[in-house]
Amino acid sequence: MANGTLANKGHRPTSGPLDKYTVKGGLDNQFNVCFKANRTVGFTEWQATSPLMTFLPSFMAGILLGPTFMQAVPWLAIYINPPEGxxxxxxxxxxxxxxxxxxxGLDMDLTPIRKMEKTAYSVAIVGTILPGCGGMMLYYLVxxxxxxxxxxxxxxxxxxxxxxSFPDLTRILSKLKLMSTDLGKTAxxxxxxxxxxxxxxxxATIALVNGHGNVLRIFPTLIFMLLCWFVIRPLLFRMIKRIGAAREDSLSSSSSSMEGQCSDKHVEGIGTKIMDKIEEFVVGIMMPPVFLVAGLRTNIFFIAAxxxxxxxxxxxxxxxxIKIIGTLIVCAYLKCSFRDSLxxxxxxxxxxxxxxxxxxEGxxxxxxxxxxxxxxxxxILIMTSLVVPIVSCTHKSARHLKQQHRMNLxxxxxxxxxxxxxxxxxSKNLSGLINLLHLSNATRKSPIVVFAVYLIELTGRASAMLIFHDKIETNDIPSNPTRERAESEQIVRAFESLQNDNRAVTVHPLTAVSPYAxxxxxxxNLVIDKHVAVILLPYHKKPNGIGGAxxxxxxxxxxxxxSNPRLTLTVVRFVPGKDLLESVADDDDADLDVFSAMFEKEKEKLLDDDYINEFRFRTMHNESITYMEKPVNSGDQIVSTITSAHNDYDLYIVGRGYGRQSPLTSGLSDWSEFPExxxxxxxxxxVDSLTSASVLVMQQSPPVAAVSQKGNTSGSNKGLS
Structure with missing residues (x-):
């Protein structure tokens, strides 16, 4: 017997292929369809045909195959989607x-409940009570x-x-790269x-319905749940830990703390393996019938019958x-921003x-x-379909990134x-970054907060994640359990040593697991969420604008x-030479695009001069800082000047020159290998003579308009070393 709809309000066709069905009408448009099925039973098979193969096309449809569109052609509905199906x-x-x-249940972690902040549990409480009462009131109107x-x-x-829906919520947050933000954690x-x-x-509701209102029917279900939590769950954990401990031959038997870490790792590992084995089958094969049945039970044309x-x-x-309104009320009381509240x-x-x-189930x-x-x-369709567009508008739009343009040194x-x-x-880039941060002059009056991110390519699982480490605990890192976990521990230890060496430095180590794309x-997103002013990105390639922001x-x-007394700083500013100025003045056909950076952007030049003058005035009594200007007429002279007079430095700091061209660098672009x-x-x-030195390339945040035009989504300053 199957529940369904052949025609509005139980109308029963009486001819053609429908004769083999017995339709029993119910209240209004509810009815039952009974049918006879011929089955061949033998010693080698239970049925003559496979129902899965017979009705496989039923897995490929939804509302389109339901009464919404098949209502007017019942005989077609019988052929495409028969009651047996x-x-x-x-x-x-x-x-x-x-x-x-x-x-x-396997993927849900209940530990955040113990660490919930006021906003999170307030939203959860109101988000449970208000919609629950609202649902009862709406049905009372019915x-x-x-x-x-x-x-x-x-x-x-x-x-x-x-x-x-926690699984759908985590996928949305992962897609929008918001899982590591305060908004994502609260949600x-x-x-x-x-x-x-x-x-x-x-x-509890299903138990009451099946028990015809008998409250005592809830107790067997409650006893079973308690038995699973307090008896079966500890037994499973003990079995998994014993199996894992037996396989860890390389561990020292005297290190009890490491054994505990490895036991927890095996428990998490088994859960991950189970997810990897059956997730695609369940989501891709077992779940489509749920949506299809929902579609077959949905009749949009007779929505107000x-x-x-x-x-x-x-x-x-x-x-x-109702749930959005409840959350807005709670967040307004807690004085959260409207953007985050929405x-x-x-x-x-x-x-x-x-x-x-x-x-x-209802x-x-x-x-x-x-x-x-x-x-x-x-x-439900309206609510879920609007989540990504609205959150993208509030937290991923260019207007949201405008405030980041002002965050620079x-x-x-x-x-x-x-x-x-x-x-x-x-870890190959570790020593260079640590040395750079050591030299960045962290003091009690001007401290440095470092967010050290270990970037790992996502493999296997479909959802990206961001892991914050407490000291040296790195057992949550997925993928390769040997190389990546060991490398993460090395990185965390190195940055902890940096923090121990200088109390003015605070380090927050974390690991980001996501696709390279x-x-x-x-x-x-980390830059925006943590209000970062400088991003340090090690440059991964090795070789075989002057002026501006x-x-x-x-x-x-x-x-x-x-300002670090252990350092000597030499600032070299390349300025146009006499020959270059004369050639520009005499050349009426000069490329205006090339010379626009110097002659048409006078405002930018004034900003350069003002900043240089301020720097010279405030450092004039510092003997460890030297400033000089070098007239040059081409890019070749810049190279020769660096290699001849400035080839003995440990670190070179230069600006990238975002979207700028200068006659001073003419000729360099012809053989540029890494224009980025x-x-x-x-x-x-x-330059071969500078191979032992490090290079730090700085880029200030471009304006939002430039970001949208160039396709660059960065919202803060960058350092490429």
Missing amino acids: VLLLETMGSLGVTFYMFLV QIDREDAPMVGGFFWAIALTVT MASAVLTDLVSWILLV GYHYWLVATVIIVASL ALGVLMNTKGVIAIIVLQ RNVKGFDQPTFTWMMLS ERSKPESELRVLACLHS TMHEDVS DDREALAYAWRMG IGLIGDTLIS
């Missing part, structure tokens, strides 16, 4: 829900309009509006608590907005798979009819905290380093 889909869907909820509406439907509406912590409460309510249109609109609008409310409105499962126990089921399905106060994001792909988004940024960093680090930076790493 619906019965199979319902069975497969139930099995798929069971497997999916196992994966949800009961006023339709007296025979089952009361139990209100409970399923309340749970569907309460739930926040995930609230979702964990909300989901936990929602599932407890769902289990027997109901008033105002009631339909009220339910859909209120259901879609984004958090929308994220908590992520329904997805779990809400559909709740509604399916439909299975006949908690509501087809129109009311359709109302809530449309609300040139405009910062001399004695202010410097926040640095140091990125590493491997989107890794830059993790870096950009980038050069001022380079001077600002060198100025900071020059600028002409001077490319020249310095290519």
